[in-house]
Amino acid sequence: MHFSVTFRILGILLMLFSSIQLVPLVFALFESQRNASGFIYAILITFFSGLFLWLPVRNARHDLRIRDGFLITSLFWTVLGLFGALPFALSEALQISTMDAVFESISGLTATGATVIEGLDELPRSILFYRQLLQWLGGIGIIVVAVAILPMLGVGGMQLYKAETPGPSKNSKLTPRITETAKALFIVYLLLTVACAVAYYAVGMSGFDAVAHSFSTVSLAGFSTHDDSLGFFNSDAVLIVAIVFMIVSSINFGLHFLAFSRRSPMVYRRDSETRFYLTAVLVCVILTIYCLIAWDIHGHRDSILHGTFQVLSIITTTGYSTENLNAWPIALPIMAIFFSCMGGCVGSTTGGIKAMRVMLIFKQGMRELKQLVHPQAVIPLKVGGRRVEATVVSAVWSFFAIYTSAYIVLLILLVLTGLDFTTAFSAVAATLNNLGIGFAGVSNGFGSLSEPTKAILCFAMLLGRLEIFTLLVLFTPAFWRI
Secondary structure: OOHHHHHHHHHHHHHHHHHHHHHHHHHHHHOOOOHHHHHHHHHHHHHHHHHOOOOOOOOOOOOOOOHHHHHHHHHHHHHHHHOOOOOHHOOOOOOOOOOHHHHHHHHHOOOOOHHHHHHHHHHOOOHHHHHHHHHHHHOEEEEEEOOOOOOHHOOOHHHHHHOOOOOOOOOOOOOOOHHHHHHHHHHHHHHHHHHHHHHHHHOOOOOHHHHHHHHOOOOOOOOOOOHHHHHHHHHHHHHHHHHHHHHHHHOOOOHHHHHHHHOOHHHHHHOHHHHHHHHHHHHHHHHHHHHHHOOOOHHHHHHHHHHHHHHHHHOOOOOOOOOOOHOOHHHHHHOOOOOOHHOOOOOOOOOOOOOOOHHHHHHHHHHHHHHHHHOOOOOOOOOOOOOOOOOHHHHHHHHHHHHHHHHHHHHHHHHOOOOOOOHHHHHHHHHHOOOOOOOOHOOOOOOOOOOOHHHHHHHHHHHHHHHOOOHHHHHHHHHHHO
16 A cells, blocks of 8 residues: 555645636635635645645655555545535535535535535525536546546556446446546536536526536536526426436446447447436336326326426436425335436446446346246356356445445434434435435435434445445455555
8 A cells, every 4th residue: 555645646636626616716706705715715725735745745656556546536535525615614605514514515526416505596606606516526526537637747547547437337448548538538528518508508597507507417416506406497498408418418428439439329229238227217207207197296298397307317316306206106206216226327427326237137137037947058148249257247246235235224324313214215315326305304405414414424425426335445454454
């Protein structure tokens, strides 16, 4: 374990993050000096903390190993969540507790979108833009973005990229060098964000709202600049734009890159994970629309639009809301939340288990059923015409087991803090899946929860963003053995 290199990289990344806070500072300077002071203090504290970490070990040069990557990734997301809370904690416009500031920061960076802040319509634009910026960075993954920059500073990035995206993946190296891969993913992410902002602006949003909501739509995070979320705009066109970009952003960004490079949409059709994912989404949407019509919740037109929008918002773990889920039959939000446990495709900005893992579990189950009927037959497990190695299937089942165990443990801990079962179940789904919205006691936000409860949910958000293994591996004795 190379702790000197770990501190060096952590220091560099903190200094880079402090520069990002200059953008909302510009907004604050145009608003009032009182709003600007919080950002100024936050930038100085973050920059000099990074500088003090970097200076003593600035000449450290070692090749990063995979254990170093796990440590740096986990430390950075945790530390960044704490330093990212400074503008919230120091802002005179918010007046929130330290725990609330940390919760809001981690929620943004993990692209969860759960909020403890009320009265968004009255907040300064600097704070609103900072919230949106946090989740935009969290969506693509600040580490994946950083590996395009770190080589220029003398730090390799392959280990960081592996730690940021654990588990089965396709096209994990789209280009021969990891730096080029990170750049390719970032360019796709940026182009989608620009296209989304233009589309929002074209259907009637202001320039500020269009950019702000493009950040949260493409990152599938769900923060809004208004308390009523996208319902504030009362526009069917806005919901349709959101639907389109939520679907696009929930598909593997590597596929977007390949489709653009080859000028062929057939890339999506040939991808088995995308087909499986879109089929699952279609089933959930159709069931929801049917139930909304059958139970006379909405008319046909509103059932189709709002049912599709709300279900996609939950499944893609975006977390936008135009409906009071407590007014829906309880079966519908529970069904959608179970689908959110799947999330979207590998290599997208969604949370959850990912469709690839769910597909492999499903295929393995079907294979076992066939094996029972034909015990002597050799039935290989294939995805996209290729045989899946037993080690990959074993890793997927291990992930599912750890995910389920983490869900149960977190649920029990929340119940012990005093939450009722339904609220606790919803809160764990909202944070572990990086979903952001819930029902029952958290349907209107997370601000009313106790501080111990919020601390547990912060840990759950980090678990979900780092796909559980990256963070939990630090708690194993074997990780720290020399």
